[in-house]
Amino acid sequence: MQELLTAPLTACISTHLGVAPALVAKLYAPPAKGLPGDIAVPCFQLAKAKNVAPPLLAAQLADVVNSAGIGAHAAAAGPFLNITLDATSVALALLPLLAADPRVALRSRVGAGRVVCVDFSSPNIAKHMAFHHIRSTMIGNALALCYDAAGWKVVRINFLGDWGTAFGRLIAGWKREGLGMADLEAAPNKVTFLNQLYVRISRLEKEDPTVEGEARQWSRRCEEGDAEALALWETIRTVSVAACQEIYRVLGVTFDDWSGESRYRDAAGPIVAELKQKGLLKEDQGAQVVDLSSLGMKKPCLILRSDGGSLYATRDLAACDDRHARYHFARSLYEVDLGQSLHFKEWFAVAKLLGRPYADSLRHVGHGIVLMWNDETSTWEKTATRKGIPMMLMDILAEAIERARAVVADKNPEIVGEERERIAAAVGVGAVVFNDLKNSRTGDVKFKFEEALRFDGETGPYLQFSHARLCSIERKFPATHPHPPAADPGLLTLDSEKSVLLAIARLVPALERVAESDEPSALAQAVLSLATTVASWLTAGNHDEDLRVLCPDPAKASARLALVRAARGVLGEGLRLLGLQAPERM
């Protein structure tokens, strides 16, 4: 979309100077604040190539552009060339496209049919999804949606932590306490039931050394395929998955592949055999490891425990082979917190030593932790526990929805019943999700209910409000007026209207950046910027009815309605790609 606006300019400058168009196009930048113009061209590099002084070249180019008749006005400011596009030429270039389908503003072909695997959320079973799981879940979800919009074929994978020594311990506790299915069925919350069982048996293990042996024994029975052990494990898994599904339903997240470590419990063998055959495996303190010093890493990667059991690096390798065989991915993302970067660095390195063709396409997409404000100590604290109880994601979402419901009821009492509930959920969840996506993912997220749930400022509800406001104007547009596509884009002559279109045109670069650097905040920021531009445009009409969308001149009103529709459609699509809903009123 941006190219549509700059193509004539690029052609004009590049033919005049006799340089490649791409050389010119990559120079475009936003002009400095306060200076007039829509596009700035710093002339240093071009001047060097042509061996003239930058200010001289800028002045020359200004003349060339101004006499070219390409719907743009240029002014030199020292070594910079500032371009102001005509509002009508912007509208004529973009509005017809947007009218046909606003989603063009958020589509790209950079993915070109390649496959990307996105591994995200990946909770451990038999535990509640804690608040911090929101990060992997919603960053991963946004990445999956954005890669899709950028032309990639996306495989969404939920790799459950459903295998390992913890389950041996859990089953040992289950047997020791003589529990049965009826006890689990009777529990008000089955995951809480399992979680508490785990806490009890872990505590007991510290006092009673026989527990450890029992746990290891049940672990082994699981690995060996013992029917009783596997039946219990299966029950635990089913119960946990159901609880996760409920959260994903609230968040609007889906997966293509519900995998898990258990699927690769027997897959360690072939990997170990291959490592051995290639001479990469060696024994170290009783364990089997791969030395990574040839790749500049001091510590080796652990492959097998001294008791012969597999480790998670081994299972990750096996799972990765499997994914590559099944999906032929060109890129594979692991949306897991930054604390595990060493683990990923290690097994990526092993994949490289094994000569895997995909080794360089693996990416650990890490994120920072979630901190919560503590009123008593006036500090930011990790959200691990509150009074020893894990802070549950579902509780946070429920409180957010409740707070949103109160605001909706207050601001818009005529919205009632099922619609109010739907909107409260969209707004409450949207507030929490956007709080997580708006800043760079590698930083820590600071969460405060009062901040995330405020409905002014840079928040999810602000974006949703902006969308609802545009919908409201559409609803009020008189049926007697000419409706688009009869609208004439040439009637959009205001700078504020041009600004909206330019903000829309900046979304594709933002989307492409998301799919390149795995950074959803790039889109979040661009959508935010669109919303503020829209708000500024609309509010200007408060005191001047000629500036309103619903202005006295029907032809002008029609053109503006086309812009309202475009902006609403784009905003709605932007919200969708971030994993937020966009209610039509709120």
Added chain:
RNA sequence: GCGCUCGUAGCUCAGCUGGAUAGAGCGCUGCCCUCCGAAGGCAGAGGUCAGAGGUUCGAAUCCUCUCGAGCGCGCCA
């Protein structure tokens, strides 16, 4: 000790792959609802971009070092 993430306004953060006078939200000050949604807008005050070197015509941005914060570093995942 090694590695990772980070340090920008009172607070929370943007700053696209190096460009002009470093931006936004909150808070604060002053305006704007007989005005398409005030969940909004306009204006203002507020900064030695942690510090020191280096590369460059040009550095918040790239390189090195120092200081400070958080996290990780062998049989858990």
